[in-house]
Amino acid sequence: MQFNAHHLADLMKTILLLTLAFLLSGPVFAGKVTLQQEGRKATLLVDGQPYKVHGVGGEGSLELLKKQGGNAIRTWGIDDNTQAILDDAHAKGLKVALGFWLGHERHGFSYTDWDSNITQAENLFAAVKKYKDHPALLLWALGNEMEGFKESSNPAIYTQIEYLARTVKQLDPEHPIMTVTAEIGKKQIEGLNRFCPSIDIHGINSYGGGPSIPERYKAGGGIKPYLITEFGPAGTWERPANKWGMPDEATSTAKASDYKKSYEAFAADPLCLGSFAFMWGTKQEASATWFGMLLSTGEKTAAVDVLTKLWTGNDPENFCPVIESITLVQPNEELDPGATIKVNLKVSDPENDPLKVQWILTEDWKEVAEGGDHRAAPPQFPEAILPDSSNETANIKLPKSGGTYRIYAFIRDGQGGAATGNISIKIKGEHRPVPAEELATPVVITGAATNGPWTASGWMGNTEKLKMDEDSTENPKVGKECTKVTFASDSGWAGVVWQHPAGDWGDAPGGFDLTGATKLTFWARGNEGGEKVTLGIGNIAPPKVYHDTFTGKKELTLTTEWQQFEIDLTEKNLTRIKSALYFTTSANGKPLAFYLDEITIK
Numbered sequence: 270m271q272f273n274a275h276h277l278a279d280l281m282k283t284i285l286l287l288t289l290a291f292l293l294s295g296p297v298f299a300g301k302v303t304l305q306q307e308g309r310k311a312t313l314l315v316d317g318q319p320y321k322v323h324g325v326g327g328e329g330s331l332e333l334l335k336k337q338g339g340n341a342i343r344t345w346g347i348d349d350n351t352q353a354i355l356d357d358a359h360a361k362g363l364k365v366a367l368g369f370w371l372g373h374e375r376h377g378f379s380y381t382d383w384d385s386n387i388t389q390a391e392n393l394f395a396a397v398k399k400y401k402d403h404p405a406l407l408l409w410a411l412g413n414e415m416e417g418f419k420e421s422s423n424p425a426i427y428t429q430i431e432y433l434a435r436t437v438k439q440l441d442p443e444h445p446i447m448t449v450t451a452e453i454g455k456k457q458i459e460g461l462n463r464f465c466p467s468i469d470i471h472g473i474n475s476y477g478g479g480p481s482i483p484e485r486y487k488a489g490g491g492i493k494p495y496l497i498t499e500f501g502p503a504g505t506w507e508r509p510a511n512k513w514g515m516p517d518e519a520t521s522t523a524k525a526s527d528y529k530k531s532y533e534a535f536a537a538d539p540l541c542l543g544s545f546a547f548m549w550g551t552k553q554e555a556s557a558t559w560f561g562m563l564l565s566t567g568e569k570t571a572a573v574d575v576l577t578k579l580w581t582g583n584d585p586e587n588f589c590p591v592i593e594s595i596t597l598v599q600p601n602e603e604l605d606p607g608a609t610i611k612v613n614l615k616v617s618d619p620e621n622d623p624l625k626v627q628w629i630l631t632e633d634w635k636e637v638a639e640g641g642d643h644r645a646a647p648p649q650f651p652e653a654i655l656p657d658s659s660n661e662t663a664n665i666k667l668p669k670s671g672g673t674y675r676i677y678a679f680i681r682d683g684q685g686g687a688a689t690g691n692i693s694i695k696i697k698g699e700h701r702p703v704p705a706e707e708l709a710t711p712v713v714i715t716g717a718a719t720n721g722p723w724t725a726s727g728w729m730g731n732t733e734k735l736k737m738d739e740d741s742t743e744n745p746k747v748g749k750e751c752t753k754v755t756f757a758s759d760s761g762w763a764g765v766v767w768q769h770p771a772g773d774w775g776d777a778p779g780g781f782d783l784t785g786a787t788k789l790t791f792w793a794r795g796n797e798g799g800e801k802v803t804l805g806i807g808n809i810a811p812p813k814v815y816h817d818t819f820t821g822k823k824e825l826t827l828t829t830e831w832q833q834f835e836i837d838l839t840e841k842n843l844t845r846i847k848s849a850l851y852f853t854t855s856a857n858g859k860p861l862a863f864y865l866d867e868i869t870i871k
Contacts (some may be wrong), residue, residue, distance in 0.1 A: 301443045304469055310493035310539035322543025323580040327550035329563045335361045336582035343545040345413050348371035353406045364407035369393050371412030372518045374655035375730045380425040385733050401441040414451040427464035427627045434467035445469040449498045471495040475629040477503030479531030483538035497544035499534050502527040505555035513695040515673050518556050518590040520690035525571035532579050551647045558689040588619040589686035603695045612663040614678050615643050628654045630661040631845040633673040634777040671698025700778040702845045711871040713849045715752050723849045727766030734758040746792040746831045751866035764853035766808045775813025780847035786870050795827030796862035808848040818842040827863055
C-alpha cells in the first residue's frame with residue numbers, strides 16, 4: 270500500500286485524536302503554585318502568573334462568590350465533602366486553600382502522645398496523596414489555631430507542624446504550605462520563625478485587630494509571606510459587655526465598614542498575599558448573625574457589597590438594604606416578665622426595592638465556647654411577635670422566664686440582598702428551663718430517627734480512642750439503627766455526655782424541666798459480653814451555676830443479648846436537666862465495643 274499526502278494527513282489526524290483522548294481520560298493535574306519573595310514583598314504565582322487571594326471561608330454559594338468577584342475559598346478540614354468542594358470550585362474557576370484539621374490540646378489532643386501524632390500525620394499524608402493533583406488546589410493549610418488561647422503554647426506543637434510540613438513538601442512540591450494561628454500576640458510569629466522553616470506562609474485569623482496586622486506583624490519579627498485567613502467585625506471577645514454582661518452587636522450595615530478597613534490595610538502590605546473574609550454563610554456564635562455575611566436563606570449582606578467593590582472595582586448589581594437604627598421605644602433597662610414592648614426600625618433600600626422584615630426573639634446565652642467551637646442555637650419564641658408588628662415596628666410579648674434575650678430584625682429586598690440588626694435585652698428574674706410539655710413524649714434522647722434536643726457533645730477521657738456511631742445498622746433493638754460505641758484502647762477510660770446547650774458544662778442557661786417524668790429507660794448489649802459501662806442522667810453538679818438538679822446512674826455488665834434497664838425518676842427534682850444522658854466505660858486490657866438503643870425519658 271502506498272502512502273500519499275492525504276493518507277499521511279489522515280494518519281496524523283488519527284494520532285492527534287488518540288493522543289487527545291488519552292490525555293482527557295487521564296488524571297487532571299493542578300497548576301503549579303509558587304511563592305516569589307524579595308525582602309518584604311511577596312507574590313503568589315499560579316502557573317507563573319500573579320494571584321492575589323480574594324477569598325472567603327464558609328459553606329455559602331460558590332456561584333454567588335464568583336459573581337461577586339471572589340476567586341478562592343478556604344476549608345478547615347478533610348471530610349467526605351472535600352472532593353465535591355474541590356470539583357465545584359474548579360468548575361467555577363475558584364481556587365481552594367485546602368485545610369487539614371490538627372488536634373487541639375484543649376480538646377484532649379496530646380502533641381507528646383506517639384500514637385495520636387502518628388495517626389494524625391498518616392491521615393494528612395494520605396489526604397495529600399489523594400488531592401495534590403486536583404486543579405482547584407491552591408495551597409495546603411495545616412491546622413487552625415491549634416496553638417491555643419493561653420499565654421504560651423506547647424513548643425511540641427510547632428515541632429510537629431514542621432515535621433508535617435516538611436513531609437508534605439516532599440509529597441507535593443507543587444503547592445505552598447501554610448499554617449494558621451489565632452492572631453499573632455502570643456509568640457506565634459517566633460514559633461514559626463524558630464521551629465517551622467518548612468512553613469511557607471503564615472495564616473492569620475484577626476478580627477478587631479485586623480487593620481493593625483501589617484504594622485504588628487513587622488514589629489513582631491514576621492518575615493514569612495502571610496495570608497489573612499479570617500477577618501471581619503470585632504469578635505465578641507473584643508467588644509465591651511453591656512450592663513447585663515452580653516456584647517451588643519453592630520448592624521450588618523455598620524459591620525461592612527469593618528471589612529473595608531481591614532481589607533484595605535492588608536491590601537496595602539506587599540508581604541500580604543491576600544485574605545479570606547469570614548464567614549461565607551451563617552453561624553451561631555454569640556448571636557445568630559455576628560460573623561455571617563449571608564443569611565441562612567442565602568441572601569447577601571452589606572459586607573459582600575463592600576468586598577465586591579474592593580475585589581473588582583465595580584459596584585454590585587444590587588445594593589443591600591441600609592439600616593439607620595434599631596431601637597427600643599422604652600428605656601433598655603431590665604424589663605418585666607410578660608410585658609409588651611415595642612421596637613422601632615429605620616431601614617431603606619438604595620434601589621427603593623420593597624422590603625420585608627422578619628422579627629425573631631431568642632434566648633441569649635453568654636458565650637462559653639472558644640475558637641469557633643460548635644454552639645447550639647438558643648430557643649426562639651415565635652408567639653412573642655404579635656400580629657400587629659410591621660416592617661417599621663415590632664410589638665413583642667415577653668416570656669415569663671427571666672434572663673437575657675435578643676430581638677432580631679432580618680430585612681430582605683427580594684433581589685438577593687439583606688440586612689440584619691438586633692437588640693440585647695434583659696428580663697427580670699432568673700432563667701427557667703423550658704417546660705417538658707413543649708417536648709414530644711416520651712422524650713427520645715437517642716435511638717430514633719428524630720431525637721430530642723440534647724446533643725452528644727461532651728466528650729470525656731481518652732477521646733482520641735473513642736468512636737460513636739449513632740446510625741449503626743448492626744442488629745438494632747428498635748427500628749433500623751442504634752448507637753455503637755467503640756473504645757479502641759487497652760487501658761484508660763472515656764465517655765460522652767448528651768448536653769443542652771451543646772458543649773456546655775453548666776456555664777450557660779438551658780436544659781428542660783422534666784417534672785413528672787417517671788423513668789429513664791434504655792436498651793444495651795455488648796459486642797463480646799462482659800463489657801462494663803456506667804450510664805446515667807445528670808452529669809453537671811454544683812458549684813456550676815446551671816447544674817443538673819438530679820443525678821442518677823447504673824453500673825452495667827453487658828451480655829451479647831439486648832437487655833433493658835431503667836433509672837427511676839419518680840418524685841425526683843427534675844426542674845433543670847441539662848445533661849439527660851451520659852456514659853463512661855473503661856478498657857480492661859483490650860479494646861471494647863457496645864451498643865445502645867431506644868433511650869427515652871417517660
